[in-house]
Amino acid sequence: MIEQVRHLTARMGKNNSPTIESYRDDGGYETAMKALAMEPEEVIEVVKASGLRGRGGAGFPTGLKWTFLPKEREKTYLCVNADESEPGTFKDRLILDFDPHLLLEGILITCHALKSDHAFIYIRGEFCRPYRRLRDAVREAYDAGLFGDNVMGTGRTLHCTIHRGGGAYICGEETALLNSIEGKKGQPRIKPPFPTNHGLFGKSTVINNVETLANVPLILRDGAEEFRKYGTEKSPGTRLFGVSGHVNRPGVYEFPHGIRLIDLIEDACGGVRDGNALKAVIPGGSSVPILTADEARELILCFDACMAAGTMLGSAGVIVMDETTCMVKALDRLTHFYGHESCGQCTPCREGSGWIAEIVSKIASGSGTPADLDKLVDLGRQISGNTICVFSDAVSMPVTSFTTKFRSEFEDHVNGGVCVAKKTTAATA
Amino acid sequence: MAATERKKTFRFSEKREKEIAALRGRYEYPQGLIMPLLWMAQYDEGWVSPEAMETIAEICETSPAWVYSLATFYTMFELERPIRYQIQVCHNLSCSLNGSESILAHLEKKLGIRAGEATEDGRFRLSAVECLASCGSGPMMQVNTEYYEQLTPEKIDALLEEFGRD
Ligand SMILES: Cc1cc2nc3c(=O)[nH]c(=O)nc-3n(C[C@H](O)[C@H](O)[C@H](O)COP(=O)(O)O)c2cc1C
Ligand code: SF4
Ligand code: FES
Numbered sequence: 308m309i310e311q312v313r314h315l316t317a318r319m320g321k322n323n324s325p326t327i328e329s330y331r332d333d334g335g336y337e338t339a340m341k342a343l344a345m346e347p348e349e350v351i352e353v354v355k356a357s358g359l360r361g362r363g364g365a366g367f368p369t370g371l372k373w374t375f376l377p378k379e380r381e382k383t384y385l386c387v388n389a390d391e392s393e394p395g396t397f398k399d400r401l402i403l404d405f406d407p408h409l410l411l412e413g414i415l416i417t418c419h420a421l422k423s424d425h426a427f428i429y430i431r432g433e434f435c436r437p438y439r440r441l442r443d444a445v446r447e448a449y450d451a452g453l454f455g456d457n458v459m460g461t462g463r464t465l466h467c468t469i470h471r472g473g474g475a476y477i478c479g480e481e482t483a484l485l486n487s488i489e490g491k492k493g494q495p496r497i498k499p500p501f502p503t504n505h506g507l508f509g510k511s512t513v514i515n516n517v518e519t520l521a522n523v524p525l526i527l528r529d530g531a532e533e534f535r536k537y538g539t540e541k542s543p544g545t546r547l548f549g550v551s552g553h554v555n556r557p558g559v560y561e562f563p564h565g566i567r568l569i570d571l572i573e574d575a576c577g578g579v580r581d582g583n584a585l586k587a588v589i590p591g592g593s594s595v596p597i598l599t600a601d602e603a604r605e606l607i608l609c610f611d612a613c614m615a616a617g618t619m620l621g622s623a624g625v626i627v628m629d630e631t632t633c634m635v636k637a638l639d640r641l642t643h644f645y646g647h648e649s650c651g652q653c654t655p656c657r658e659g660s661g662w663i664a665e666i667v668s669k670i671a672s673g674s675g676t677p678a679d680l681d682k683l684v685d686l687g688r689q690i691s692g693n694t695i696c697v698f699s700d701a702v703s704m705p706v707t708s709f710t711t712k713f714r715s716e717f718e719d720h721v722n723g724g725v726c727v728a729k730k731t732t733a734a735t736a
Numbered sequence: 737m738a739a740t741e742r743k744k745t746f747r748f749s750e751k752r753e754k755e756i757a758a759l760r761g762r763y764e765y766p767q768g769l770i771m772p773l774l775w776m777a778q779y780d781e782g783w784v785s786p787e788a789m790e791t792i793a794e795i796c797e798t799s800p801a802w803v804y805s806l807a808t809f810y811t812m813f814e815l816e817r818p819i820r821y822q823i824q825v826c827h828n829l830s831c832s833l834n835g836s837e838s839i840l841a842h843l844e845k846k847l848g849i850r851a852g853e854a855t856e857d858g859r860f861r862l863s864a865v866e867c868l869a870s871c872g873s874g875p876m877m878q879v880n881t882e883y884y885e886q887l888t889p890e891k892i893d894a895l896l897e898e899f900g901r902d
Pocket of ligand 3: 395826827829834837868869870871877
């Protein structure tokens with residue numbers, strides 16, 4: 308049995324865990340006090356030494372990103388990405404709901420490191436309870452003098468503003484998020500310029516994911532070396548894995564990077580439901596390439612091993628499918644989603660994602676032809692690249708991996724419409 | 737003086753005015769306030785009326801057309817009329833693997849409407865929506881601000897009863 312390592316989730320399940328009182332009882336904000344007495348550069352050095360990598364999807368080294376801020380700058384913003392909309396991903400919500408002060412302490416320390424006096428938290432519009440909890444936590448923090456014009460008695464200013472999204476997946480892309488805060492349509496910006504130079508309201512801006520920032524107080528409290536005791540050389544620390552689909556015990560689990568996917572499924576999640584055979588796993592949220600059962604059994608959950616296996620750890624949202632799953636129907640769910648969420652700025656993405664959705668839906672309904680399947684495969688390849696953001700890759704990867712690895716099922720659907728899986732769940736024809 | 741001749745106007749409450757004043761300093765451009773104000777209007781009235789959009793445009797020093805374009809880009813704003821119960825069933829992959837389609841079908845049958853439609857009395861709108869970040873507890877739906885998870889037809893029946901409908 309693999310044991311969870313509860314660092315980020317240490318306080319989950321306690322009574323009143325979202326309140327400042329409870330947080331302080333557990334030593335909360337003591338680390339911020341310590342960090343605020345350090346030089347900002349020292350704080351960045353500790354985070355760099357920890358090897359912390361972004362938990363939002365791309366896995367970019369956090370400390371390194373922070374050093375991209377130009378030395379001379381007028382103003383610096385921190386934007387917290389709490390948009391959590393990647394299908395299969397449901398871990399940031401846990402922090403927002405049950406330990407919002409952990410995030411706020413991370414913001415406090417990070418803003419000190421970045422010499423920022425204003426953090427925006429961009430929270431997805433559908434999150435109502437998490438919004439209320441976060442809003443209450445921010446109020447408590449203001450009342451306690453942690454935010455405002457005299458942060459922890461240091462005479463420094465730090466404001467924290469929650470900005471609610473309005474239902475658009477693409478706003479999770481960091482530059483679309485900035486546009487959304489500015490009161491524009493959430494459409495990604497052309498890079499360069501990068502946000503560290505020209506971000507929110509044209510000012511220097513760092514964007515980090517909720518889980519990334521929640522790690523910061525723990526790193527400063529325990530030190531970089533302690534953080535590195537968990538996880539692998541290149542993927543240090545623990546990770547919140549959100550497991551969903553056909554497992555007996557779905558949920559969010561905290562484990563060090565480097566565990567085996569199959570142990571997560573079999574041990575932690577009690578295996579595949581109904582004693583069924585494993586068929587496929589998407590290991591990092593809907594946008595990353597799918598794995599066959601054989602590939603899944605070999606997979607180590609860290610950034611590099613996932614890359615080596617031709618997929619990505621992404622947002623660590625693990626979607627498990629058993630033998631009853633129709634892969635055409637499963638892809639249909641995803642392409643339907645992507646077909647609606649392209650922001651429409653780039654022609655290949657706008658046209659391609661809509662077209663792909665139509666073809667997959669046609670094939671799933673049994674009325675597709677072999678020519679449709681060929682077209683789908685072509686479109687899947689053509690859509691990526693030459694676009695403003697990587698949304699187009701997020702469409703391409705599922706399409707290409709599903710149609711390559713489960714080719715025969717797609718062929719069955721276009722050659723007479725026989726579906727291999729015939730049971731009752733929705734993604735099962 | 738027939739009521740129809742008077743142009744209806746929308747005003748934020750005094751409490752809201754205070755909140756708005758406090759938020760102003762947080763956004764370098766007044767347009768940044770558009771989304772927060774759309775949310776306030778929707779929260780207070782159950783929808784965002786054309787009059788509210790005009791008022792918001794004025795406060796944010798922009799055109800009503802710009803406010804409208806944002807209110808439509810962001811799909812969560814209700815622009816037609818207030819709806820008492822917004823029922824949103826997630827039909828993305830993880831929920832689908834656990835049977836969201838039969839949940840949606842059950843709701844369609846019970847409410848007598850298809851996904852994407854509202855009941856004539858404006859009490860219920862049913863929609864199939866994308867992942868709501870509750871994938872480990874599917875099938876799930878959101879009704880107004882609350883999540884309902886691990887749904888079964890029985891749970892739905894009980895809820896609808898609670899909402900005043902069989
Ligand atoms: C289409 C798209 C959607 C994204 N959605 C999210 C999201 O919901 N949450 C998130 O944290 N990052 C999301 N990202 C990644 C962000 O652009 C960005 O890399 C991340 O917030 C940086 O934070 P990190 O370095 O701490 O991971 C998305 C990226 C793309 C291209
Ligand atoms: S790739 Fe797609 S989502 Fe990204 S900017 Fe272009 S059209 Fe918008
Ligand atoms: S797939 Fe339904 S909540 Fe994520």
